[in-house]
Amino acid sequence: MYGRDFFVELCTLPKVVVHDIIIIGGGLAGLTAAVDLSQQGYDVVLFEVNTYPHHKVCGEYVSNEVRPYLERLGIDLLAKGAVAITDFEISTLSGYKAATKLPLGGMGMSRYAFDHLLYKKAIGQGVLCNFSKVTSVTYQNDRFNVKTNNESLYAKVVIGAYGKRSALDKALRRDFSFEKQGWLAVKGHFSHPSFPQNLVALHNFEGGYGGLSRTESGAVNFCYLTTYESFKRYNDIAKFNRIVVAENKFLKQFLNESQPVFDSPLTIAQISFQKKKPIVDHILMCGDTAGLIHPLCGNGMAMAIHSAKLASTVIGEYFRNATYDRSQMEQDYLSVWNRTFKQRLWYGRKLQHVLLQKKYLEVGIKTVGNSKSLLRFIINKTHGKTIV
Ligand SMILES: Cc1cc2nc3c(=O)[nH]c(=O)nc-3n(C[C@H](O)[C@H](O)[C@H](O)COP(=O)(O)OP(=O)(O)OC[C@H]3O[C@@H](n4cnc5c(N)ncnc54)[C@H](O)[C@@H]3O)c2cc1C
Numbered sequence: 001m002y003g004r005d006f007f008v009e010l011c012t013l014p015k016v017v018v019h020d021i022i023i024i025g026g027g028l029a030g031l032t033a034a035v036d037l038s039q040q041g042y043d044v045v046l047f048e049v050n051t052y053p054h055h056k057v058c059g060e061y062v063s064n065e066v067r068p069y070l071e072r073l074g075i076d077l078l079a080k081g082a083v084a085i086t087d088f089e090i091s092t093l094s095g096y097k098a099a100t101k102l103p104l105g106g107m108g109m110s111r112y113a114f115d116h117l118l119y120k121k122a123i124g125q126g127v128l129c130n131f132s133k134v135t136s137v138t139y140q141n142d143r144f145n146v147k148t149n150n151e152s153l154y155a156k157v158v159i160g161a162y163g164k165r166s167a168l169d170k171a172l173r174r175d176f177s178f179e180k181q182g183w184l185a186v187k188g189h190f191s192h193p194s195f196p197q198n199l200v201a202l203h204n205f206e207g208g209y210g211g212l213s214r215t216e217s218g219a220v221n222f223c224y225l226t227t228y229e230s231f232k233r234y235n236d237i238a239k240f241n242r243i244v245v246a247e248n249k250f251l252k253q254f255l256n257e258s259q260p261v262f263d264s265p266l267t268i269a270q271i272s273f274q275k276k277k278p279i280v281d282h283i284l285m286c287g288d289t290a291g292l293i294h295p296l297c298g299n300g301m302a303m304a305i306h307s308a309k310l311a312s313t314v315i316g317e318y319f320r321n322a323t324y325d326r327s328q329m330e331q332d333y334l335s336v337w338n339r340t341f342k343q344r345l346w347y348g349r350k351l352q353h354v355l356l357q358k359k360y361l362e363v364g365i366k367t368v369g370n371s372k373s374l375l376r377f378i379i380n381k382t383h384g385k386t387i388v
Contacts, residue, residue, distance in 0.1 A: 019045050021315065022146045022155035024134045024168065027056070028301055029287025030161030031118035032308035035073050038125040040316045045128045045153060047146070053116035057187040057268045059211040059295055060221045061085060061200045062114075063106045063302040068388045069309055073121070080117055081216035083108035086198045088379070090369065091250050092362050093204055098369020103376055104383065106200070106298070110189070110215040134162070136171055139282045142326070157315050161286040161308070164271055172281060176274040182228050183271040185295075186237055189219035190258035202296060204361060205248045206230060209296055212254060219261050222254065225271070225295050227356075237265055273349065278337040279330050284311045290337060291345050294352040297382035303341060306387055310336050340384065347381040 021037055023030045026048030034046045062077070070077065078084065085106045089099040123129055132148040137158055139145075144158045162168055169177035200213040207230025215221050224245065234240040246252035271292070278290040287304030311333060318329040354364045368375050 016154055018143055019043050019153060019155040020319065021045070021157045021159065022047070022144065022153060023159045023161055024137070024146065025160070025162035025166075025287075025289070026052075026119065026129065027115060027161060027163055027287060027304065028118070029289070029304035029308045030159065031115060031122055032070075032073070032305045033159050033161060033286060033312050034122040034127045035075070035118060035125060036308060036312035037315060038122065038127050039073065040312065040319075042315075042319060044122075044126075045130065045155070046122065047130050047132060047134045047148065049131070049133045051131050052119045053112045055187075055262070055266055056111035056115070057185045057223065057266050058111050058221075058301070059200075059213065059223045059298060060110055060114075060215055061106050061108055061211065061213045061298045061301075062305075063299055063383055064104045065384050065386050066302045066305040067107070068386055069305065072388055075117060075121060077107050077109050077114070077117075080113065081109070083197055083214045083216060085200050085213060087196070088200055088202070090202045090365060091204065091248060092365045093206065093248055094362055095249050096362065096366055096369065097250070098365065098375065100372050100375050100379075102200075103379055104386070108200070108213045108215050108221070110217060110219075110221065113216050134168060137168070137281070137283060144282070157318065158283045159286055159308075159311055159315075160280070160283045160289045161304075162289055164268075164288045164292050166289075172283075174276065174280060176272045176276060179272075179274075181270045181272045181274075183225060183273070184228060184231060184267060184269040185223065185225045185271060186265050186267050187221065187223035188265040189215065189217070189261040190222055190254075191218070191261060192220045192254065192258040194257075195220045195254070200298065201250070202298075203248045203251045204355065204365070205245050205251065206358070207244070207356070209355065210245065210251060211295070211298070220254075220258065222258075223295075228269075237267070273352070275345075278307075279334055282326065282330065284315070284330070284333050286311050291341060293341075293345055293382065294348040296352060296355065297344070297348045299344065299348075299383050302384065303344070306340065306384060307337065309387060310340065344382055344384065347378070351378065351382065 020042040208226030210224030
């Protein structure tokens with residue numbers, strides 16, 4: 001039998017705090033979900049490895065489809081200096097260039113400013129932000145245990161928004177994390193005297209392509225994606241830029257006329273475009289953690305924000321409605337995620353395949369470029385409708 005001392009000891013044990021929501025990763029997906037869910041009144045803890053502000057490898061063109069939703073959350077990018085972008089152009093190695101108006105248009109804002117803005121909004125609304133790396137997540141008895149090297153926290157719901165690739169993927173035994181990926185990306189800001197304010201340009205070179213657009217600071221962001229196959233012959237960014245990137249005359253002209261703002265470019269490797277599962281071990285995955293669209297579509301940021309909205313909606317329902325259980329929440333998230341993004345990702349994969357095959361490239365871009373309606377069709381298929 002248990003004596004009185006046992007019960008006294010039991011009552012003095014520290015109580016385990018179970019948070020409503022823990023979000024792993026403070027990029028666009030994680031921060032947007034944090035802002036949305038804290039506005040709904042829930043207790044949100046967010047884990048992020050890096051303090052803000054910090055630069056990130058990204059094309060920094062965000063589609064207008066998420067603008068009304070961001071504004072509803074109280075985030076007005078144009079008021080914070082984002083550049084309105086209305087025009088798109090694409091070029092091939094031979095110097096052919098096609099241009100069109102963007103059906104919805106978008107904005108140019110550095111991730112340095114964008115993520116920082118969302119972070120300030122989130123902490124202003126009471127989100128608890130922990131700057132440490134999550135090393136494990138386990139689910140048992142209807143709650144999650146999230147661990148870093150020196151903390152162990154509990155939550156009813158966990159959102160995985162830790163980006164393209166993380167050690168956590170291996171811990172969660174996700175298939176793609178055990179395979180080597182053949183892509184790397186390079187990004188830098190440049191000062192340029194005359195690059196148009198309202199333009200996002202995509203230029204091809206052998207084994208890759210690069211995007212150019214202005215940001216709120218006035219600098220032009222130049223970000224490119226290339227295969228290892230193409231890069232490894234030089235293994236040096238300056239040399240690669242000179243010999244491969246500058247083979248495209250528009251990029252050559254840009255590099256000749258501009259001055260780098262960063263001391264050295266930022267790079268990331270091991271980028272995976274493989275199919276991923278939007279729910280793993282009951283964790284709702286958002287943004288790139290659920291699936292990364294090929295950057296040439298210029299839609300990954302909007303998808304990250306949109307998926308945060310979808311997750312926040314089902315999570316809100318789960319907390320408010322006693323008859324809506326976890327399995328219903330997961331089922332709904334999976335089906336709305338698939339309905340919203342599956343086709344976009346498919347088009348992105350096909351497009352990337354065509355545009356990086358040397359034999360199709362010229363003819364492909366010329367065919368698309370010569371038909372404004374085909375170009376707009378492709379843009380529409382890789383983008384979504386406006387969300388509020
Ligand atoms: C070369 C390139 C160019 C692109 N250009 C564009 C573009 O012009 N327009 C566009 O819309 N999209 C573009 N994208 C896609 C876009 O960058 C992504 O889709 C978007 O950043 C996804 O946001 P996210 O929040 O899912 O991930 P991220 O922004 O990557 O955020 C994930 C966060 O999680 C943190 N994290 C990781 N692991 C852990 C952990 N274990 N614990 C705690 N925190 C962790 C990271 O530090 C990071 O801050 C581009 C992508 C690439 C590769």
